[in-house]
Amino acid sequence: MNEAQTTDVIVIGGGLAGGLAALALARAGFSVALVDAQDPAAMRAAAFDGRTTALAYGCARVFRRLGLWPAIAPEAEPILDILVTDGRARSRLSDGSSSPFHLHFDSRELEAGEPLGWIVENRVLRDALYDAVAAEPAVALFAPAAVASAEFGPGAARATLEDGRALAAPLVVAADGKNSALRRQAGLRVNRWSYPQTGIVVTVAHERPHKGVAQEFFLPSGPFAILPMTQNRSSLVWTERGDAAPAYLVLDDAAFLKEIENRFGDYLGRLRLAGPRWSYPLSFHLSQRFIAPRLALIGDAARAIHPIAGQGYNLGVKDVAALVETLCDAASLGLDIGHGATLARYERWRRFDSTMLALGTDVLNRLFSNDLAPLRLARAAGMSAVGRVGALRRFFMRQAGADLGELPALMQPGP
């Protein structure tokens, strides 16, 4: 057996969740081995991931506190307003904004004095994270290097890489994504289902400024989101029926743009495709436990949810902030950071919030992705109630902004 390289924590998976965890743990004083199966250069390429992230304002504080914001801010567009419409853009414009089918969330109603969030390309987040990780002496990066197996002993965990190298630590953080092999190996069960929907993602440039307004139209096939980006561009997340999406994806540019305009309306003037089309099959899973002996799940390894509310990665950021604080508190008391009692606090902190949000987004998608008359009426009643009650609107804005509940120190307001 090879002699293992020992650190305080092994983070397996260097995606957006694992990269952030490695950096935050290192900044908190832990030594970290970060392992990813893929080549970091390939993960930074424009062709790797065409998505943007709607980063909640509470989660953006984590990036600020870790000193990442100066690298992100020039390419982050603040979300000042969110307009939600039950139906197409055209009907919204012709009906007028007082209809019960519309909802307006205005960042100026919040005391936080912050935008509701920022739209940032995943590529930009990855660049900022990987540059910071590369400059962080407390992180040893193993990539490309897949983990072949992991063992969880009473005193330490050990991970063996496919090339035979071995790592040991009191704790392994599983950030290996929605098909997490570590979760499976630890015997953690998941509740999962597929949505009969595909997320089509594309960037468009437009004639008129978006003024920081994010729009979401609930269409029978699923939500159609228009997310404001820098340089007069918007990122579209078009949820389409899974059986219909392939036909849209192979249309020529003019026909594809026409389909977009049919849904989008003309409120931003002429549109132009400003990037390739991407597609993501949509599914849900929620791990029944977020911990196992010497193992903590974060990010999509813990749960993956429908993108209807742009919350998937935000949940992963909250995982990181809560885990770092839990481990710091344990270490400051001289406790074992991989002990079950330490990890139980992390699980209590994160699982309830995750479950509520995961199920909430699932219900929202089921309620809105159809054209059934009774549900249309229920939606109108619900939207009208939220639209009329300021306290309800502020509750939803703070919930989506990751600014409610017991906030870890990294997510609290202030400098």
Ligand SMILES: Cc1cc2nc3c(=O)[nH]c(=O)nc-3n(C[C@H](O)[C@H](O)[C@H](O)COP(=O)(O)OP(=O)(O)OC[C@H]3O[C@@H](n4cnc5c(N)ncnc54)[C@H](O)[C@@H]3O)c2cc1C
């Ligand atoms: C269409 C769409 C739009 C979205 N929009 C938003 C949004 O606006 N806001 C938001 O908050 N979220 C959004 N999300 C969700 C968000 O993209 C994900 O939650 C996030 O990317 C998950 O990151 P992760 O690091 O947990 O997982 P991943 O990105 O899957 O990373 C897992 C990593 O683990 C590595 N790995 C796997 N197995 C091994 C192994 N055995 N050894 C070593 N490494 C391994 C992989 O190489 C990979 O790099 C969206 C999702 C979709 C589909």
